Amino acid sequence: MRRRGRAVRSWPVGDEATWPVVGMVGGGQLARMTQPAAVALGVRLSVLVASPEESAAQVVNDPVVADEKALADLRAFVAGCDVVTFDHEHVPPDHLRALEADGVLVRPGSAALLHAQDKGVMRSRLTELEVPCPRHRVVASPAEVAAYAATLGTDVVLKTTRGGYDGKGVWLVTPSTPAEVVEEPFRAGVPVLAEERVDYRRELSAVVARSPHGQAVAYPVVESVQRDGICVEVIAPAPGLDDDLAVEAQRLAISVAGSLDVVGVLAVELFETTDGRLLVNELAMRPHNSGHWTIDGAVTSQFENHLRAVLDLPLGSPAARAPYTVMVNVLGGDLPDIYPTYRHVLARDPGLKVHWYGKGVRPGRKVGHVTAYGSDLTDLRERAWHAADYIRGVIDE
Amino acid sequence: MRRRGRAVRSWPVGDEATWPVVGMVGGGQLARMTQPAAVALGVRLSVLVASPEESAAQVVNDPVVADEKALADLRAFVAGCDVVTFDHEHVPPDHLRALEADGVLVRPGSAALLHAQDKGVMRSRLTELEVPCPRHRVVASPAEVAAYAATLGTDVVLKTTRGGYDGKGVWLVTPSTPAEVVEEPFRAGVPVLAEERVDYRRELSAVVARSPHGQAVAYPVVESVQRDGICVEVIAPAPGLDDDLAVEAQRLAISVAGSLDVVGVLAVELFETTDGRLLVNELAMRPHNSGHWTIDGAVTSQFENHLRAVLDLPLGSPAARAPYTVMVNVLGGDLPDIYPTYRHVLARDPGLKVHWYGKGVRPGRKVGHVTAYGSDLTDLRERAWHAADYIRGVIDE
Numbered sequence: 001m002r003r004r005g006r007a008v009r010s011w012p013v014g015d016e017a018t019w020p021v022v023g024m025v026g027g028g029q030l031a032r033m034t035q036p037a038a039v040a041l042g043v044r045l046s047v048l049v050a051s052p053e054e055s056a057a058q059v060v061n062d063p064v065v066a067d068e069k070a071l072a073d074l075r076a077f078v079a080g081c082d083v084v085t086f087d088h089e090h091v092p093p094d095h096l097r098a099l100e101a102d103g104v105l106v107r108p109g110s111a112a113l114l115h116a117q118d119k120g121v122m123r124s125r126l127t128e129l130e131v132p133c134p135r136h137r138v139v140a141s142p143a144e145v146a147a148y149a150a151t152l153g154t155d156v157v158l159k160t161t162r163g164g165y166d167g168k169g170v171w172l173v174t175p176s177t178p179a180e181v182v183e184e185p186f187r188a189g190v191p192v193l194a195e196e197r198v199d200y201r202r203e204l205s206a207v208v209a210r211s212p213h214g215q216a217v218a219y220p221v222v223e224s225v226q227r228d229g230i231c232v233e234v235i236a237p238a239p240g241l242d243d244d245l246a247v248e249a250q251r252l253a254i255s256v257a258g259s260l261d262v263v264g265v266l267a268v269e270l271f272e273t274t275d276g277r278l279l280v281n282e283l284a285m286r287p288h289n290s291g292h293w294t295i296d297g298a299v300t301s302q303f304e305n306h307l308r309a310v311l312d313l314p315l316g317s318p319a320a321r322a323p324y325t326v327m328v329n330v331l332g333g334d335l336p337d338i339y340p341t342y343r344h345v346l347a348r349d350p351g352l353k354v355h356w357y358g359k360g361v362r363p364g365r366k367v368g369h370v371t372a373y374g375s376d377l378t379d380l381r382e383r384a385w386h387a388a389d390y391i392r393g394v395i396d397e
Numbered sequence: 398m399r400r401r402g403r404a405v406r407s408w409p410v411g412d413e414a415t416w417p418v419v420g421m422v423g424g425g426q427l428a429r430m431t432q433p434a435a436v437a438l439g440v441r442l443s444v445l446v447a448s449p450e451e452s453a454a455q456v457v458n459d460p461v462v463a464d465e466k467a468l469a470d471l472r473a474f475v476a477g478c479d480v481v482t483f484d485h486e487h488v489p490p491d492h493l494r495a496l497e498a499d500g501v502l503v504r505p506g507s508a509a510l511l512h513a514q515d516k517g518v519m520r521s522r523l524t525e526l527e528v529p530c531p532r533h534r535v536v537a538s539p540a541e542v543a544a545y546a547a548t549l550g551t552d553v554v555l556k557t558t559r560g561g562y563d564g565k566g567v568w569l570v571t572p573s574t575p576a577e578v579v580e581e582p583f584r585a586g587v588p589v590l591a592e593e594r595v596d597y598r599r600e601l602s603a604v605v606a607r608s609p610h611g612q613a614v615a616y617p618v619v620e621s622v623q624r625d626g627i628c629v630e631v632i633a634p635a636p637g638l639d640d641d642l643a644v645e646a647q648r649l650a651i652s653v654a655g656s657l658d659v660v661g662v663l664a665v666e667l668f669e670t671t672d673g674r675l676l677v678n679e680l681a682m683r684p685h686n687s688g689h690w691t692i693d694g695a696v697t698s699q700f701e702n703h704l705r706a707v708l709d710l711p712l713g714s715p716a717a718r719a720p721y722t723v724m725v726n727v728l729g730g731d732l733p734d735i736y737p738t739y740r741h742v743l744a745r746d747p748g749l750k751v752h753w754y755g756k757g758v759r760p761g762r763k764v765g766h767v768t769a770y771g772s773d774l775t776d777l778r779e780r781a782w783h784a785a786d787y788i789r790g791v792i793d794e
Contacts, residue, residue, distance in 0.1 A: 019455070035456070036437070040692075042754075042755055057458070058416070059435070295437075299750075314747070319748070343711065354438065356438065357439075
């Protein structure tokens with residue numbers, strides 16, 4: 001029988017193989033895209049899902065349908081795993097600490113993960129570490145927002161410290177923002193962070209992976225193109241990025257991973273300011289949308305390196321395989337049935353790579369992504385955008 | 398409910414996705430390595446396995462444990478699939494014809510697959526098609542072997558027409574071969590094929606994929622290095638292969654695929670003779686060991702193109718991504734526990750790609766493969782062989 005929290009060591013030893021089991025809490029597309037890496041590494045991926053129809057549940061053996069907010073469910077799930085990791089940041093921190101007290105290998109650990117779960121904790125800690133961040137303050141009321149905006153001399157971005165993603169939980173406040181909008185963030189019942197609105201040239205992302213014994217690898221720094229708070233395109237590497245700035249972003253991400261004792265993938269989302277500085281926007285401690293390009297574009301995908309890291313296996317090379325790789329998210333559009341357009345796109349571009357998440361199409365929902373790689377960036381972007389737009393029905397030729 | 402044999406058309410249409418289901422009979426490493434391609438394409442892979450611990454059973458949702466030799470079991474399995482394909486050639490031809498009569502989409506079809514199941518049928522048909530093959534004759538007794546050897550003026554290779562693989566079911570007969578060895582093949586109860594022993598420079602393999610509507614793509618022709626009848630190494634493309642000969646091999650494989658109405662991947666194993674000709678040795682109608690390099694080395698893997706073909710989706714580019722890709726099989730050696738050596742190999746070579754089959758280690762059993770790609774062939778071969786030999790315990794530094 002499998003024991004909870006034992007060292008990861010159950011490799012093939014006899015007539016039938018016993019492989020280490022990595023438990024991933026959450027059944028979204030990140031868990032789904034981890035499965036191909038697990039297949040190659042010989043790892044068994046077990047997922048805790050909310051429904052047997054979820055993205056990852058479709059593609060792994062024996063998905064566990066359970067409630068990730070219930071400690072008893074989590075305990076039952078991890079009893080079948082050698083190490084536990086995450087598809088998202090939504091598991092309650094108290095539960096993670098309880099699992100650790102049980103002796104379970106939780107990677108990243110609860111103390112590290114808290115910085116991806118709570119933006120207030122993240123900002124405080126990064127400031128202590130002298131990591132460059134936007135100016136910020138925890139605010140308790142609209143009046144404090146106004147007062148802080150006055151001291152900053154900029155517009156203000158309000159963020160709930162917990163529970164936000166993909167532009168949710170974020171409000172821009174300008175002098176003309178109606179009072180009722182400024183009140184909204186305070187209704188969530190969690191602390192609210194006010195940050196200066198940064199003048200930035202573009203958003204970058206530095207993805208790294210780190211092992212328990214401290215080995216770390218840094219992927220090329222990418223440009224992340226956002227629309228309505230959602231990442232829509234990633235260009236690897238970020239075109240025209242100054243070499244020193246690229247190295248600084250990688251160094252910063254590796255340093256944060258080490259300081260916070262992150263195990264697994266860490267994505268550091270950054271602003272490249274109009275005056276050429278880097279400021280940390282967000283942290284994610286799991287495979288990240290800004291790293292999906294690595295499946296087709298890097299020697300070792302972020303999903304494989306996440307698994308290697310949580311198993312404390314040596315990390316793989318993060319090097320790019322082509323001069324440029326462009327990833328464009330496919331968001332659900334107006335077409336409820338995307339099969340005909342998908343088929344057309346495959347026929348039009350035999351070099352395009354598609355990745356479907358097994359999700360029903362709803363407007364704005366990330367249902368897949370496409371990747372193109374090569375040396376002609378203009379051509380790659382045209383191909384990837386054409387495919388994504390055609391599939392979702394935005395264009396018809 | 399899913400209907401048997403309906404057109405492949407169940408793409409996401411509503412709130413929850415319904416994807417087409419590809420059924421694969423057989424739970425070996427070929428089915429296992431098909432799963433990552435299925436994950437990306439959004440296809441659900443269902444496998445019929447003999448045991449829940451088999452290689453592919455570990456990595457798909459809800460594997461079906463059943464007897465592939467029992468028509469009732471096959472019928473129950475295919476009822477949950479939109480199209481059926483194969484991990485191997487061992488399903489009885491009569492059963493496949495029965496499924497087709499039921500209206501099931503069987504790809505490749507029984508009529509095509511017979512040429513990969515029966516070497517006598519294959520040789521007759523290829524000869525009709527004027528495809529170059531070794532000289533051959535069906536023989537009924539050791540006396541007929543001796544008589545045929547005398548007319549050939551060469552040593553003779555005996556093959557049982559059905560049931561052989563990886564060097565099993567093959568005997569070399571020279572003038573000094575003991576009589577009891579020559580009698581062996583006739584004990585299997587199936588017709589025996591006698592072929593001239595070809596003087597060859599090396600073995601090549603031409604892998605192609607073909608769709609129901611006739612689209613075909615040809616991968617670069619590779620060199621396949623055999624040891625004791627088992628493929629141990631594949632070099633893509635075959636080093637120093639004459640351009641005309643490479644094109645001839647691809648043309649030949651596409652022509653055979655068309656003539657036999659193959660749907661899916663067809664691997665044509667060839668001899669490059671010492672006098673510079675190509676002769677067809679064997680056919681396989683499924684992803685093939687000589688195509689494993691495509692996972693890491695080609696734009697579209699053979700597994701993805703096999704799925705695209707059986708679903709009648711447009712095929713992906715078969716182009717190589719690097720000047721050379723070297724794949725070396727990891728055969729079980731003397732080490733029962735390969736975890737420490739596996740770990741060492743990952744640490745030594747961060748650019749190496751490993752693929753484990755989830756199988757227990759037994760001497761000589763294919764338990765995985767490693768791939769290296771780049772431009773320096775000598776270096777790539779050294780890296781791949783070192784990894785494979787170190788993992789299995791043949792070398793210790």
